[in-house]
Amino acid sequence: MIQKLVTAALITAALATAACNTVHGAASDVNSVANCTENAMNGGKC
Structure with a gap:
């Protein structure tokens, strides 16, 4: 069970990092x- 939670946390962190780079x-x-x-206006x- 703990392994599943750690895996989910790592995936979430990776997606959050990728989204942050995309927005930046x-x-x-x-x-x-x-x-x-x-x-151009100047x-x-x-």
Whole structure:
């Protein structure tokens, strides 16, 4: 029974870590697009 709980906890931790990296990556992408848009509006390049 304890082995099943430890396995479930490890799987949950792995999924949480993967989700966190995905959200961080998405936030970086959105930030990059925002910077590019701002640069283009000010006459600069992306």
